[in-house]
Amino acid sequence: MRLFGEYRSLDATSFKSFYFVNASPCPPVEEEAACPLIEEEEASRMANSNKSLLEGIAKLFNNTAHADVKIQIGQYELPAHSVVLVSQSAFFQKALSENFHEGNTKQFQFKEDSSHAHWRVFEYMYTGIYTQLPVQLLDTHDDDELVKDVRVYVTAEFFMLDNLKQLALERFRSKLEELWVSELLFDCIREIYASTTPLEVGLRNAVVEVAAVHRNDLWGKVAFRNLLRDGGDFAADLLGQFCSI
Structure with missing residues (x-):
């Protein structure tokens, strides 16, 4: 009865303090561990779907x-x-x-x-x-x-x-690795620069890098020299590639 009296005399704040000090702590709730086999089966079903x-x-x-x-x-x-x-x-x-x-x-x-x-x-x-x-x-x-x-x-x-x-x-x-020797390369370069903008650098970078690597062999071809004499973005990009080497 004395304990009951203590409860009645406590205000709300004191009651919370009293309760949490004297009450037995609740055991932690353990999360159920995921089953690797179930996860694997679900992943397999998702892949098949x-x-x-x-x-x-x-x-x-x-x-x-x-x-x-x-x-x-x-x-x-x-x-x-x-x-x-x-x-x-x-x-x-x-x-x-x-x-x-x-x-x-x-x-x-x-x-x-x-x-x-x-x-x-x-x-x-x-x-x-x-x-x-x-x-x-x-x-x-x-x-x-x-x-x-x-x-x-x-x-x-x-x-x-x-x-x-x-x-x-x-x-x-991948094709450029072998087909850079083709006479079609020079028309390909012209088409790339005619159909892309300076901001669309993917194709442009590909042909510039190949031309820089094989410049000595390509220089022996009239079509390549004519392409450079035309000037334009390709010649400028190739010069920029040389400067960065």
């Missing part, structure tokens, strides 16, 4: 099933799906959601530039990769081997596909 989803999207490429967009590439009409295009490209996010004529009709025409580059860009949107082989469905010749990835890169820039630009640049750099 993602793989199935990606495979399903890939099967929709050039497939009329559920297609609601028409893409005119040269003379070929490619069936497409707005949900895929919007999820991949900021260009199509705007074109299909705002008041553009093409967005309202869901018909897009890309008859200029490289038909094969456009095909490869749309193939990448669906599959995450693009073929190096000629596209038999198109009525034009495929691009030369050295400019094939260059044109994919430039087209990817138009559609705002940064990951595709990185892939195309990596492939182009």
Whole structure:
């Protein structure tokens, strides 16, 4: 009873102090340890689910099933799906959601530039990769081997596909290791500088670095000397590369 009396005589602040001093501490609650086996199974299920989803999207490429967009590439009409295009490209996010004529009709025409580059860009949107082989469905010749990835890169820039630009640049750099000896190199350099801005340095840096490494061999070619005599950004960038060595 004396203890009860003590409780009644305590104010709220004193009661809290009295209680927490005299009460037995509660045992800590132990968190349940995660089971590595369960986590591994969940990760495996997630990976299989993602793989199935990606495979399903890939099967929709050039497939009329559920297609609601028409893409005119040269003379070929490619069936497409707005949900895929919007999820991949900021260009199509705007074109299909705002008041553009093409967005309202869901018909897009890309008859200029490289038909094969456009095909490869749309193939990448669906599959995450693009073929190096000629596209038999198109009525034009495929691009030369050295400019094939260059044109994919430039087209990817138009559609705002940064990951595709990185892939195309990596492939182009890989080809340059062997094809720098080709006479096509000089036209390739001209095309790169004509189709990119000084801020878009990926392709430009690739050809400048190769030209700097192989400058002695390249200087023996008339086409290379003519390219330098033309001046312009390539000559300036190459000089800058020499100064940094």
